Amino acid sequence: MNIFEEYIKKITDLIIKNQKSLNLDNLNDLKGIVVENPPVEFNFDLSCNAGLLLGKINRINPIELSNKIRDLILKELKDFEKVEIAGPGFLNLKLTSESLILNINKILKDKEYFGKKATNNNYNIEFVSANPTGPMHVGHCRGAIYGDVLANLLKFNGNKVTKEYYINDYGNQIKNFAKSVFLRIREIKYNEKFISNEDLYPGEYIKDIGKKIIELNKNEKFDDFDQSLTLLKKQSLKHSMELIKSDLKKLGIEHDIFFSETDLVEKKLVDKAINQLKKNNYVQEGFLEAPKGESDKTWKKTKRLIFKSTLFGDDTDRAMQKNDGTWTYFANDVGYHMDKVNRKYKYLINVLGADHTGYTKRITAAVSALSENKVKLNCKVCQLVKLYKNGKPFKMSKRAGDFISAQDLLNEVNKDSIRFMMLNRSNDVEIDFDFDKVLEKSKDNPVFYVQYAFARISSIFRTLKIDANEKINLDSNEFSLNENETKILRKIFEWPKIVETASSKYEPHKIPFYLYELATLFHSYWSKGNKNERFKFIDDGKIKKNETLAIIILVSIVIKRGMNILGVSLPDKM
RNA sequence: GCGCCCUUAGCUCAGUUGGAUAGAGCAUCGGUUUUCUAAACCGAGGGUCGUAGGUUCGAAUCCUUCAGGGCGCGCCA
Known part of the structure; x- marks a missing residue:
């Protein structure tokens, strides 16, 4: 029950019923009639703009009209003990004791269901989807909490919600991740110095993963990377996903589905999606120009499959194949989203980090293309969480390995405060997360x-x-x-x-x-x-x-x- | 060069999708405890809603211009 909607309906019905006596020729704008709470200082329960709105389109003085509506309301609806006209023509309404009691009793009866709006849609929310190359950092926490609470809200209103995590366990980054673990294992086992480069992950957690893998494979020598690759990939991934899941659990978050990119590729879902898009000529062979503003010498203008995402609002068409003919990350993601479309959700939501702003248009375009505009993907971008420590900005970088992990945060601050703080801001604005202040367990919280x-x-x-x-x-x-x-x-x-x-x-x-x-x-x-x-x-x-x-x-x-x-x-x- | 986001009090932000005298917290200053929990409350000061136009009874909110800040712009993931 929403008291405002209830009275919008009552008042609108009353106006329709008395259209003639109110001298209203034009009732086109009835949807604009709202009932809301007036500013506190007026001391009324509700206010309504009907007189203002209908006066305008019927060329009647709004105050005059509001007066007539007031008389009607007092005569026909027994819910109000006082109705006054204020300002440019607002109706301010005060409920009788009887109607107040009625409303209070309704809420007391509804209890925890008070506020529920009975809807019944099928949602899929993809969120977190942090790369499985290491633990979650503070930025991931924001998207994680945002997605989780959004799911709670939608569920509260009676919707069916699937919470989903896409594991990017395919491609070069995983190979580099495995390589990093390999080198750390060599370091532990044979005392070889770990020399980092920009492709490798230097973080301490890699050592921990290495130790676990040594423990689990006592007979393995780890002499040759290529030979150990399959084992390393599999076990390293398992361990890092365990790290991530454990962080999520500590934040009070549980996903329903973990969807693996590798599975997707192995099940040929990408090929299927691309074939489907080819049928409509949304995917064709062609050439792409190098991006503007940069003169890229490595750009290879060769023929490859291209998704015509400009047909669906993107700024430029997108490559589905790399130089070597394998699928791009985007192509895989198209395959993934075809799967989501086929699972018959009415609404798809992707919660993304700020570094993915440039990605939203193309994947939204892909969902429109795949579903023939029947399913709408909504990408919600959570802006950066800016960390401050000792008054200085604290840079996060997974590759550098000096990021503040979710774990670091959880060790110092309880989950309740993290959740509340991350939500106490619109997703569109950056959060200044003062690490020191949070460590103080300040009472400002x-x-x-x-x-x-x-x-x-x-x-x-x-x-x-x-x-x-x-x-x-x-x-x-x-x-x-x-x-x-x-x-x-x-x-x-x-x-x-x-x-x-x-x-x-x-x-x-x-x-x-x-x-x-x-x-x-x-x-x-x-x-x-x-x-x-x-x-x-x-x-x-x-x-x-x-x-x-x-x-x-x-x-x-x-x-x-x-x-x-x-x-x-x-x-x-x- | 292009796309997305942001610009409201000294600071950090809300602002019910076009409504009434633009609101909170922090900070500053001044008050409140024989108590149902002072981790709280009350009061004061503080504003050209980035700029310039437009739309109308009415704009922080919608459209356009410009400026400033952030993120991104692969055939990486």
């Missing part, structure tokens, strides 16, 4: 603030010896809310809308912002009791007003659900 509000509520429940399931009888004859309770209730009414927007626009950051605001209102109310006995909730071990208890329970329901979507824990005591 908003996650504590929300958790603390919940802990306080739990403390009230303990004192009253009840829980959030307590039955409450609200009597409209004596029903009255004080200023603080009204503010909180209005904020509670917003929750379904927040969930709706966060979920439909893929903007999970709206959840932590909302929870913070709700917590602020609660803390503020709580503290009133310090100054003035009148505002204390409890007297002699009993709740003073049932209304108060209802409001407190509503707050606890929403905070609990919200933090549950974020995957952040809520202690009863702090």
Whole structure:
């Protein structure tokens, strides 16, 4: 239930019914009618722009029209005790005690399902997909948490969600990775010096993997790289995926499917995808020009298969084959996405890091081509996480091996704070992640603030010896809310809308912002009791007003659900 | 040269898709604890919403111009 949508419908219906008496010739713009919360200082529950909007297209003075609508509302709908016109012609509406009670009781009944918008679509979210050449770094954490919470949101609204990880376990980088492990093994076993170059992975974790592989293959001499390659690839990959999975688990993230690029190639899915695209002439043989702005001497203008992604909004067509005729990374990814399309998801979402911005158009184009525009891939790019340490920017580079890994972070900061912090920002903007500040376990951290509000509520429940399931009888004859309770209730009414927007626009950051605001209102109310006995909730071990208890329970329901979507824990005591 | 993202208070950011006097946190200054948890609360100051135009009753929000910052621009993955 969304109170705003409910009244949009009621008011719109009322206007349609009374079109004649309102002198409205034109009802074209009815979809633009919104009901929302007015600015706090007006002290109303709802506001509506119907008069403004319809006045405009029917050339009627909006205030005049709003007055007529107001009379209608008061006469026909029994839900409001007061309706006023304000500003350029807004209708401000105040609900009666009866309708407030009705709405409160609905939420108390819905409990943790309050705010759920019943939809039933089939989503696939691909996220993290960090290269299996080493552990996750801090940047991956952001995409990981973003994808996970997005999945939680969509699931909460009744959708089916498959969380997927694409393992890039094919191609040169894996060979280089295996080579690095090989050289580290030689270093450990035969004391040969590990000399790094830009193709190799120098990180310490390579030694750990090397040690494990030595342990598992006591009879293996590791004399010849080519001979050991198959074994090294297989076992190194296994170990690095274990590292990644363990990091993910510590962050509270679990994927449903791990999809291997090697499997994809071996099952000839790439060939199938390309054949399918050939049928429509989306893939043809041709030549590509060298990229502009760079004079690349190594550019070889030779005939090869090319995907005409410009037909689907890309800036340039893309090569499917390398010089040696093998598939490009992109070609493999096209094969992978054909598989996703064939699995009949209604919506595909890819969560990518900022370094993949240039990639989104071509893969989106590929999905459009593969599905004949039936499936839309939505690529969400998470901007950089900029690390600061000792006041200086901290560079991350997997190759250099001096990156801050997810592990480093998790060793110092708890998962709750990491999750909340990574989400407390839109995915479109960079995050300044001050490592030192996080290490301080600073009290500025908003996650504590929300958790603390919940802990306080739990403390009230303990004192009253009840829980959030307590039955409450609200009597409209004596029903009255004080200023603080009204503010909180209005904020509670917003929750379904927040969930709706966060979920439909893929903007999970709206959840932590909302929870913070709700917590602020609660803390503020709580503290009133310090100054003035009148505002204390409890007297002699009993709740003073049932209304108060209802409001407190509503707050606890929403905070609990919200933090549950974020995957952040809520202690009863702090 | 091209593409994507960003530009709102001293700093870090929200801003319900075009609405009312643009909001939080941090920082600064000043207050609040015989308590249902002070990890909290209250108050004050702080703004040309990057620039210049356009669209209309109405723009931080939509369109265009320009400037600044970030990421990317393989036939690497």
